[in-house]
Amino acid sequence: MPASFGTIYCTDGNPRTVALRILAKQNKLDINYVEEAPAKGVSAEFRKKFPMGKIPAFEGNDGYLLHECNAIAIYCKFLFFFTSFGDEIHFKTVYP
Ligand SMILES: N[C@@H](CCC(=O)N[C@@H](CS)C(=O)NCC(=O)O)C(=O)O
DSSP, rough: OOSSOEEEEETOOHHHHHHHHHHHHHTTTTTEEEEOOTTOOOOOOHHHHHHOSSSSSSEETOOEEEEEHHHHHHHHHHHHHHHHGGGGGOHHHHOO
């Protein structure tokens, strides 16, 4: 299992967050979770990365930033494909 892919900023119990946690767990993706609660006010560091201040948001270990739960879910699924099949599988194969 490779090192963690990145971090999902989320609020515990939030339905969008729960959906992403399930997807990550089912695909055995090692992802960190950091609590950010827009209702209580997000941290300045989070706001700098994600100006809209919405959760869930994803930050890859390579610095890739992504928001919108559906986009994060699709990206996580790609991570699963790449880690499962290694270099032999490319975007062209998964998404012709
Ligand atoms: N379309 C976005 C919606 C994200 C969203 O609205 N998240 C809510 C929590 S469920 C939020 O961060 N609200 C804070 C705000 O709108 O400032 C998605 O699907 O991820």
